[in-house]
Amino acid sequence: MSSDKVFALRQKRLGTELRKLRERTGMTTTVAARTLGVQPAQISNIESARHPVSAERVRAMAVNYSCADPGYVDALAGMTGARKRGWWEEYRESLHAGLIELAELEDSATTLRVAVIIHVPGLLQTVEHARAVFRENLPALPPHDVEHRISYRVKRQKVLYGASPTPYRAIVHEAALRMGVGGPETARAQLNYLLEMSERENISIVVIPFGEASFPVSGQSVVYATGPVPQLDTVELDTDYGCDFLDAEAQLAKYRAVLDRMESRALPPGKSRDLIHRIARDI
Template sequence: MPNWPTLRRRRLARELANLRESIGMTIEEAAGHAGISPSHLSRVERALVGVRVPVVRALLATYGASPTVAANLVEVAQTATQRGWWHRYAGSIPDEYATYIGFEADAARIWNFELISIPGLMQTEGYTRSVLQGGVARLSEEEIERRLEVRMRRQALLHREGPPALWAVLDESAIRRQVGGPETMAEQLNHLAAIANLPHVDVQVLPFAAGAHPGTPGSFVVLGFADPTDREVVYIETMAGDLYPEGDADVQGAVQAFDRLRAMALAPDESVSMIRNVAKELA
């Protein structure tokens, strides 16, 4: 079973590293007190591996953490080991994609720019199947069905109690490209317009007339979280693999790019009207 990172593991890693550094203790010294190797503690602090609760307790005692801080971080450590629904698909989906699903499930807000396709959280089954069939990887029918199932299950978060705020900006090419043919695309666009009416969802279309824009290099997602200490996660899907740029400049650049794209796009009401008009043309 892959040891996929989660938001909680990332939070735990950050807090443990901060506590150690606040008392001027080296990784080697802390690892010795906790009974683990320095290399393992280094990987824990980089959120590359999980950590057992007894080790967390030993580290917290070593760092002299207050009872309140210790109780909070032990709880985080316990929940960090819980596996989400997507873990049952190990082997069927790439590890980087599974990591993204975990972050997405914890997000309070999702900003998604798509250059040529409809966002996965808004796709119909017919549209998704056509995308998978036409992708770079040659997937078997069984693999397609498994990935289709994953994508449909992801969409449940839009209808759960306390859903994330989703803001999607789509290049006009995303609603014009006839994925799966006119009938499938018309169904997809009508579904997109319906999703856009949810109170926590905003959809904007960036028209061809807008010309060059910050999203020209490609699609990307910015995930924000309820805890202000949890930094945004930027996700970029590429043919060479999925990327998670973590540098301050990279994250801030993605946030600024999305802000500019929102400003350049049609207003949500105008966007939904365009989406419905394109669906009518196809029908």
């Protein structure tokens, strides 16, 4: 798929937010277009990310929609302009669009909070662990595709490094730590890597131990990406058929509550590291 035909996640989100603002006022696209002096089709094209919009136009729309939150309006205006061409663009022709959007979401997030039950979080996987995971893909991936996906995953991990690394909090179930992906040597190296990463100032890893059954769980991996303002937070769900992105207020509230409940059932960071140590020692 041509990159010209795939719109960046932030452009889609901007259109969605502008539609939400319009709908809260009860305006139709016809009325909204009349107040701005444009055709209704232009409003529809902006909201569906088929047409670019300037920061000045976004601010005018916010005024017409009676939005009195300056921080929110500034954040929306900041989402305008040319689509950011990040490192992920080189993968756009070869990977699912949802994976490209995930990399863009991680890159723009102010904080990341992740919950996993049976998988080690992608941003914390070693190369050998990732290789073992991709080799089990159905349908089977050719060797060069496996290496291509590994390089993509490694580049995603850059958000955890650098001068301003993204704060990252992972809630991991003990089951994920005991899966033994790739065999004993790979599994032990992966656990040791988690311990190493947990010592970084921007990273916190907490573990839900076996026996703690009282927490909400669906088996899906959950990523909660904090935006520049709460209205622009996003939830990403990892499914068998790709990535789902959620941004409705009720959905965001639900997953904040889910993650809070899961984290309340997890061991504190120090005891979590002790448990990871014991599991690594027993492999």
